[in-house]
Amino acid sequence: MLKQLIVSPSPHIHSGDSIEKKMYGVFVALIPAFLVSLLYFGLGALIVTAVSIASCVLFEFLIQKFLIKGKITIFDGSAILTGLLLAFNLPSNLPVWIVVIGASVAIGIGKMSFGGLGNNIFNPALVGRVFLLISFPAQMTTWPEPGFFPVTYADATTGATTLAMMKAHFGVLPSFVSMTLGKMGGSLGEVSAIALILGFVYMLWKKIITWHIPVSIVGTVFIFFTIVISAHTGEFAVKFPLYQVFSGGLLLGAIFMATDYVTSPMSKKGMLIYGFGIGILTSVIRRYGSYPEGVSFAVLIMNALTPLINTYFKPKRFGEVVKNG
Amino acid sequence: MNLILLAVIFLGAIGAIGATVLYFVSQAFHVEEDPRIGRIQDILPAANCGGCGYPGCAGFAGACVKAEVLDELFCPVGGSETMNKVAGILGKTVREKIPMIAVVRCNGNCENRLRTNYYDGTSNCAISSSLYGGDTGCSYGCLGHGDCVDACSFDAIHINPETLLPEVDEGKCTSCGACVKACPKQLIQLRKKGIKSRRIYVGCMNKDKGVIARKSCNVACIACSKCQKVCPFEAITIEDNLASINDDRCRLCRKCVDECPTSAIVELNFPLKKEKPLIVEEDPISII
Amino acid sequence: MLKTFRIGGIHPPENKLSGHKAIENIPLPAQAIVFLSQHIGVPAVPVVEKGDQVRVGTLLAKSGGFVSSNIHSPVSGKIFKIDSVADSSGYKRPAVLINVEGDVWEDTIDRTDTLKKECHFSSKEILEKIAVAGIVGMGGATFPTQVKLLPPPGTKAEVLIINGVECEPYLTSDHALMLEKGEEIMVGISILMKAVLVDRAIIGIENNKKDALELFEKLSRNYPGITVQSLKVQYPQGGEKQLIDALIRRQVPGGKLPVAVGAIVQNVATAYAVYEAVQKNKPLIERVVTITGKKLGKPCNVRARIGTPVGELIDYAGGMPDGTAKIILGGPMMGKALTGTEIPVGKGSSGVLLIPSPEAQRKEMRNCIRCAKCVSACPMGLIPSYLMSLMEFNELKLAAKNAITDCIECGSCSYICPANRPLLDYIRLGKGKVIKK
Structure with missing residues (x-):
């Protein structure tokens, strides 16, 4: 026999989507990049990632338990994702204690001080990374030479990134193939373009993100460097702009950091403007x-502008502006 | 040394220029304000509850200064005391106002008013009441989601977790009327606080016919008009199948309380009756 | 070519369990509860009294104003009482309760099945007949049809749009009706075209009803001016404004009626009711209702008299399955959850849906992660998450500025939200408050 019926306002069905599904979807999309970093940076990458994730989750738990004394939501995946993304932005030979400091800043200042998931203005992982970059510039800009699942790094093998080489006009740039595969110096998650693009395609397929932000960022950077370099050298340049796109944290930033739901605009138009802004600033x-x-700086600056973009670039309303007929 | 001197001179100069600019700007944009507004504002409770009908205490102070007579203006939070002070500043007089308090006219707690369905929407009275009659048989009764609690700026109304009904904290209620406006079922009324805080009111707003009302709630007013007959002061009227007590006429004799067959009439802050302890026990709400 | 609307939309699982099932006649109830307000607008005024004998089709209550509708007796028998009864909202509303005795119809009603194609009435006469028969929009909005067919002065209809979309999951009543009464619907559409003085009508049907599409393609060859258009399966394709956008690429501006862009929209079931009213003198006393649910023994489409309690429909379809936690009158996206099975079928009730326990409960609400899923789902181009937070702080002015009143309450935002936020709850509340102001 029936007990009491449930009454609630419509709609009565739900898509079954959840924050966890979204977060773990991004997690899955990051797996290829993680495997590549394991391959090239070995044990160091594993340690940095594990410490980063563990301390992010721990800090979130401690803050929710003892400071906010509210609900504990460490399993919604957002803290784990912040930890993973933070690790991806760190060199694999970074001392563990620095990683812990980065995690505490990311979660404590970047996320929880604003009120937790959904209320933060800046991407927490980037807040942590930029804090470390400014506080520990030497450690943060020394990268180990990629090897084949190395267990330890000799100090001497630390090498400069492609970007630094390009900027300072020294050294032999890595070949294009090794760049797309990730065999170059850099933070542990940013090296392999192919792995990151694989993740991008997965997220597009799972409808976790739309193409607008990544494509507009990468497109802007590519066009900017094409114009600037062509004007500088007097001939049409493609190679240098391509190196710009595939090196450094651009793809990681464009695909995984800038597309963070909380800190990116909501309308399609806003997303394109946000992406353009990040591209130009970068x-x-x-x-x-x-x-x-x-x-990192470009994304954080545009994060700060996101509320403004949201205010001025609202989606096109039904029946508004659209020409009839 | 030279460098330090330079920095001091430079910063000092910036400071001096800034101060000069600020001085002239504040002169240029100076607004002449009646000094009494500020003095009245100091007296007002600064709750900014809007119970007076003006946007915040500053608005009320302005209105007081402008007004010819203060009779229409009243700060429900500060009460007569505050209004007398305001009148003192302005050199005007005020009428004495009788202190009021909010009362909740529903007594259908979990035992008296059984739940007939389970509400699973947003816990908000306005949303729930615009959807349907509520999770009990009585479509007039309290929904218990606490819109009144959210509306109260003085922490004076709370949902009792046992009865799931709101209870007014007499010490804190300022009769600003925010909860009255917030309740979508119009269950909350401002009534005279009464001598020694003693009040009698009909704790029901059910306008259904007696039989139907009684079916959904044990303490519903069934409009039997017994109270009306017994009242020596003609304070009780029955309209739309519902009795209500006029607090101007009621002399708190409590005859109606004893007469009511469904214990729908609530008495507050009266001493326990010695001769009839049974009724007191039967009527859970009279035990405060 | 499949057409669709241009902004937003979602794809909930279709779950058309009772699709392709013929319409069955359900036995008469023992007592019919006929509410005097089964339409938007003023309640009808009763013209019968307690104890009166009525037949099927006898006028029970007459239209109470301009936007109102006649109510006829769906059964024959004796008026038990005229009283306030709790309706689907739990609030008590006036209703006529009739104890059923036999099944005696009014003599004026033509009960034969023969198709009557010719219609010699003028536009005015047709509108009159529709008003007399108490026809309302049967898609769920229940707006009195004669009012909807009468464009306000200064506007002119160019095209009649017939809504055969049935985009709500589970529901199949319109589909069943289209398959069974195709010719009658076509005649109904021609009558409606005559009534609003247009020579063009488009029937929009979602692509998941291929048989209905084929049937109407074939039928439309004999009816000049009427065309059929297949539409993409997407919710809310059947929303009035969305359907107009999909079919004629015009968007009705906010706060305006569809006739502002020259369109008048009617449901297929309404077209059928119009046919019956004009050609057969039959008032709106019964309708096709889908009874469905994942655990229900026999999901089906039935022809039920108005006033039949929902409980009897459920019994007919195999009885209430164990673990049913929610009964919905209408579709899962926009229907109303009922407090009990004694609530009767009304003129706008297109389905009865039973939802089993775990699915019926809402999941816990979380923080908004600003993923903008609601923004891309909203078919009106609103920002549901923003509107909800405005309403949490009662910011009516800002909400009005952000077009909260444009919301069509389709529920796409609440459906899609990964944080299970009750977006529509708050938007609906705000919409009400803004309109009141």
């Missing part, structure tokens, strides 16, 4: 700034 920092890499 290019300007790379070309004219003192840092060889600018994706």
Whole structure:
């Protein structure tokens, strides 16, 4: 026999989608890049990633348990994802204690101080990374030479990134093939373009993100460097702009960092403008700034502008502006 | 040394220029304000509840200064005391207002009013009541989601977790009327606080016919008009199958309370009756 | 070529369990509960009294104003009482309760099945007949049809759009009706065209009803001016504004009626009711209802008299399955959850849906992660998450500025939200408040 019926306002069905599904979807998309980093940076990559994830989750738990005294949501996947993305932005030979500091800043300042998931203005992983970049510039810009599942790194093999080489006009640039495969110096998650693009395709297929932000960022950077370099050298340049796109954290930033739901605009138009802004800022920092890499700063600056973009670029309303007929 | 000196001079100069600019700007944009507004604002409770009908205490202070007579203006939070002070500043007089308090006219707790379905929507009275009559048989009764609690700026109304009904904290209620506006079922009324806080009111708003009302709730007013007959002061009227007590006429004799067959009439803050302890036990709400 | 609307939309699982099932006649109830307000607008005024004998088709209550509708007796028998009864909203509304005795129809009603194609009435006479028969929009909105067919002064209809979309999951009543009464619907459409003085009508049917599409393609060859268009399966394709956008590429501006872009939309079931009213003198006293649910023994489409309690429909379809936690009158996206099985079928009830326990409960609400899924799902181009947070702080002015009143309450935003936020709950509340202001 029936007990009491449930009454609620419509709709009465739900898509079954959840925050966890979205977060773990991104997680899956990051697996190829993680495998590549394991291959090239070996044990170091594993340690940095594990420590980063564990300390992000731990800090979130501690803050929710003892400071906020609210609900504990460490299993919604967002802290794990922040940890993973933070690790991807760190060199694999970074001392463990620095990783822990980065995680505490990412979760404590970047996320929980704003009120937790959904309320943060800046991408937590990038807040952590930029904090470390400014506080520990030496450790953060020394990368080990990629090997084949190395267990330890000799100090001497630390090498400069492609971007630094391009900026300083020294050294032999890695071949294009080894760049797309990831055999170059860099933070542990950013090296392999192919793995990152694989993740991008997966997220598009699973409808976790749309193409707007990544494509507009990469497109802007490519066009910027094509124009600037062509104007500089007097002949049409393609190779250098392509190196710009495939090196450094651009793809990681464009595909995984800039597309963070919480800190990116909501309308398609807003997404394109946001992506364009990140692209321009990244290019300007790379070309004219003192840092060889600018994706993190560009994303954080555009994060701050996201509420403004949301206010001014709302989706087109039904029956508004659209020409009838 | 030279460098330090340079920095001091430079910063000092910036400071001096800034101060000069600020000085002239504040002169240029100076607004002449009646100083009494500020003084009245100091007296007002600064709750900014809007119970007076003006946007915040500053708005009310402005209105007081402008007004010819203060009779129409009243700060429900500060009460007569505050209004007398305001009148003192302005050199005007105010009428004495009788202190009021919010009462919840529903007594259908979990035992008296059984749940007939399970509400699974947003816990918000306005949303629930716009969807349907509620999760009990009584479509007039309290929904218990606490819109009144959210509306109260003084922490004076709370949902009792046992009865799932809101209870007014007499010490804190300022009769600002925010909860009255917030309740989508119009269950909350402002009534005279009464001598020694003693009040009698009909704890029901059910306008169904007696039989139907009684079926959904044990303490529903069934409009039997017994109370009306017994009342010596003609304070009780029955309209739309519902009795209500006029607090201007009621002299708190409690005859109606004893007469009510469904214990729908609530008495508050009265001493326990010695001669009839049974009724008191039967009527859970009179035990405060 | 499949057409569809241009903004938003979702793809919920179709679950058309009772698709392709013929319409069955359900036995008469012992007592019919006929509400006096089965339409949008003023309740009808009763013209019968307690104890009166009525036949099927006897006028029970007459239209109470301009936007109102006549109510006829769906059964024959004795008026038990006229009283306030709890309707699907749990609030008590006036209703006529009739104790059923036999099945005696009014003599004026033509009960034969023969197709009557010719219609010699003028536009005005047709509108009159529709008003007398108490026809309302049967897609669920229940707006009195005679009012909807009468464009406000200064506007002119160019095209009649017939809604055969049935985009709500589970529901198949329109589909069943289209398969069974194709010719009658076509005649109904021609009558409607005559009534609103247009020479063009488009029937929009979702592509998941291939048989209905084929049937109407074939039928439309004999009816000049009427065309059939297949539409992409996408919710809310059957929303009035969405359907107009899909079929004639015009978007009705916010706050305007469809006739502002020259369109008048009617449901297929309404077209059929119009046929019956004009050609057969039959008032709106019965309708096709889908009874469905994943655990229900025999999901089916039935022809039920208005006023039949939902419980009897469920019994007919195999009885209430164990673990049923929610009964919905209408579709799962926009229907109303019922408090009990005694609620009767109304003029706008297209289905009865039973949802088993775990699915019926809402999941716990989480923080908004600003994923903008609701933004891309909203068919009206609104920002549901923003509107909801505005309403949480009661910011009516800003909500009005952000076109909260444009919301068609389709539920796409709440359906898609990964944080299970009750977006529509708040938007609906805000919409009500803004309109009241």
